[in-house]
Amino acid sequence: xxxxxxxxxxxxxxxxxxxxxxxxxxxxxxxxxxxxxxxxxxxxxxxxxxxxxxxxxxxxxxxxxxxxxxxxxxxxxxxxxxxxxxxxxxxxxxxxxxxxxxxxxxxxxxxxxxxxxxxxxxxxxxxxxxxxxxxxxxxxxxxxxxxxxxxxxxxxxxxxxxxxxxxxxxxxxxxxxxxxxxxxxxxxxxxxxxxxxxxxxxxxxxxxxxxxxxxxxxxxxxxxxxxxxxxxxxxxxxxxxxxxxxxxxxxxxxxxxxxxxxxxxxxxxxxxxxxxxxxxxxxxxxxxxxxxxxxxxxxxxxxxxxxxxxxxxxxxxxxxxxxxxxxxxxxxxxxxxxxxxxxxxxxxxxxxxxxxxxxxxxxxxxxxxxxxxxxxxxxxxxxxxxxxxxxxxxxxxxxxxxxxxxxxxxxxxxxxxxxxxxxxxxxxxxxxxxxxxxxxx
Numbered sequence: 247x248x249x250x251x252x253x254x255x256x257x258x259x260x261x262x263x264x265x266x267x268x269x270x271x272x273x274x275x276x277x278x279x280x281x282x283x284x285x286x287x288x289x290x291x292x293x294x295x296x297x298x299x300x301x302x303x304x305x306x307x308x309x310x311x312x313x314x315x316x317x318x319x320x321x322x323x324x325x326x327x328x329x330x331x332x333x334x335x336x337x338x339x340x341x342x343x344x345x346x347x348x349x350x351x352x353x354x355x356x357x358x359x360x361x362x363x364x365x366x367x368x369x370x371x372x373x374x375x376x377x378x379x380x381x382x383x384x385x386x387x388x389x390x391x392x393x394x395x396x397x398x399x400x401x402x403x404x405x406x407x408x409x410x411x412x413x414x415x416x417x418x419x420x421x422x423x424x425x426x427x428x429x430x431x432x433x434x435x436x437x438x439x440x441x442x443x444x445x446x447x448x449x450x451x452x453x454x455x456x457x458x459x460x461x462x463x464x465x466x467x468x469x470x471x472x473x474x475x476x477x478x479x480x481x482x483x484x485x486x487x488x489x490x491x492x493x494x495x496x497x498x499x500x501x502x503x504x505x506x507x508x509x510x511x512x513x514x515x516x517x518x519x520x521x522x523x524x525x526x527x528x529x530x531x532x533x534x535x536x537x538x539x540x541x542x543x544x545x546x547x548x549x550x551x552x553x554x555x556x557x558x559x560x561x562x563x564x565x566x567x568x569x570x571x572x573x574x575x576x577x578x579x580x581x582x583x584x585x586x587x588x589x590x591x592x593x594x595x596x597x598x599x600x601x602x603x604x605x606x607x608x609x610x611x612x613x614x615x616x617x618x619x620x621x622x623x624x625x626x627x628x629x630x631x632x633x634x635x636x637x638x639x640x641x642x643x644x645x646x647x648x649x650x651x652x653x654x655x656x657x658x659x660x661x662x663x664x665x666x667x668x669x670x671x672x673x674x675x676x677x678x679x680x681x682x683x684x685x686x687x
Contacts (some may be wrong), residue, residue: 265292267316268639268662268669269485278388278636281673283645286489286606290563297521300562303442304555311506311554313547316375318554321454324561326530330497338534340527340544341552345488345514346380347423347579348525349450352510354546355386356448357535360388362540366445372437374410376650377449378458379486385591388450391458392651402592408433411464412598414610415618415649423465431471443479448510454603455502456489460656461541461608462649463495469504480534482509488525489606492516495662497602498575503603509533522559523550546572572663586674596621598687605657610648613687620653628655628686640676 252259263272268291271279274628280288304320311318321341339354342348355372360368373379377390386395387402390410395402409430417426426438438446449472455462476483485508492499494516497503499509510533514525516552537544550556567573584600584607591597591609598612611627613619621627628644635642648654661673 252562267291267293267363268665271336271521273372276639277626278639278641279288279673279676280641280670281659281661281677283660283662284520284641284644285515286644286658286686287520289493290506290519290521290566291664293664294453294519294521294563295567296566296652297519297559298640300553300558301504301521303371304558307554309555312549313552318557319553320554320557320561321552324557327561327564328526332507332511332528333499333502334480335531336507336511336528338529340529342525342527342548343523343550343553343556344389345486345512346382346525346527346549347390348387348488348512348514348527349380349385349486350382351527351546352450352484352512353388353448355510355527355529355533355537355544356484358444358545359482359536362446362536367445368386368481370404370406370441371448371450371591372408372434372441373450374455375407375647376410376459376462377407377452377455377486379452380488381435389458393647393649395546396439398469399518409498410435410459410462411466411468412455412459412462414462414601417465424467427468427471430468431475435471435475438475438479438481443481446479446481448484450484450486452486453504454490454491454495454606456606457643457645457648458608459608460645460654461603461658463601463603464504469506469597470502473506473508473635476509482510482568484508484510486512489660490603492564493573493576493662494604494606496580498567498573500603517554517563518562519563521563522553522556524553524556524560535686545554546548551661567663570664575665576604576663579667579670582667582670583607583659583661583674586670587677590674590678591681594681594685594687596687597681598679605661605665608656608657610654610656621655623647626655627684629655631655631680634684635676635680638671638676638680642677 325339373388375390379389511528518524599610643658
């Protein structure tokens, strides 16, 4: 009997005992290629000596000092590192323990910013359907993952949702990408006008949608059009890069590829690569200065914010990524991964779409390629794919409800940035064998 309250209590879990490179090993000695980095977390794989050494050094100095009394040099150094590389004027970093905390901080900062500048009527947040921003109540409230939200709806603050940028399913064949992007921007503009621009605080979106819809990269010009709408109405743009950021798409900040900068940005997962729990909210100078020049106090906080050991791990991770040129490897290996999957599975009758950026790849499964009809949800194909993949020594991140929270199955692949050409070929081989076994053509 286990006394751990596991997330899925009825599902027995194997015990991981060792990690090395892109592989994890269980107590029986079986190895698994970690082709999803857990939940797109382990970007440097497992057991990286440089990161472990940095953690040990920090523990020898000071493991933790509460942020109401002290800062630490490693916290300052990590903030400097990120601010120097962030787009636009995103240059003030608020360290927390994970993605949900980062999103909660972003929502509260957006609200407090408008209170500080005398626009206290701005209280509404708009996000997108089929999005995910975390499991704490504020983050869950703005998220568009219907399955996760449903049991807790009576507890959630009302939020507003518009269409996702889901080109595979929702772009009209007669539309160009630019026309589709404009249509989505017009929908946001109309919703802001409907609510009254003076009442809207922020639009919240994942730069590249992650687990809920299976990696949806925005079409060209989408984020630029969204940025224009927000600016027109004085609405803040909050981009969630908890899963897609910190190099996962081949750019340290995913929005850099789209040529825009938000007012507030959230990061986590790849920031510390799983070596320590850490996330961050990154705010623009304009917002920071409004707090400094107003009350002088951000009315928010957590016990472990700015945790020295977590910051040491994250700084070591980011220095390794930069030193070893891993962002270039992410782009090259990502192209290899998508090309190989399209070559091997493009003709499979149940593979509808293969998409993504960098080493952030989604595969959506369908019952009919022509109509894009989803597989029967009762079949739980995504769960069967996960089980078979583990039997084949492959870890991947599947989910159901891809289309609308009920229908649709996909698998997310997010292998470590350190993958070689041979590693990617091995992942593709095991993944294709899994698909053909569960969904025989």
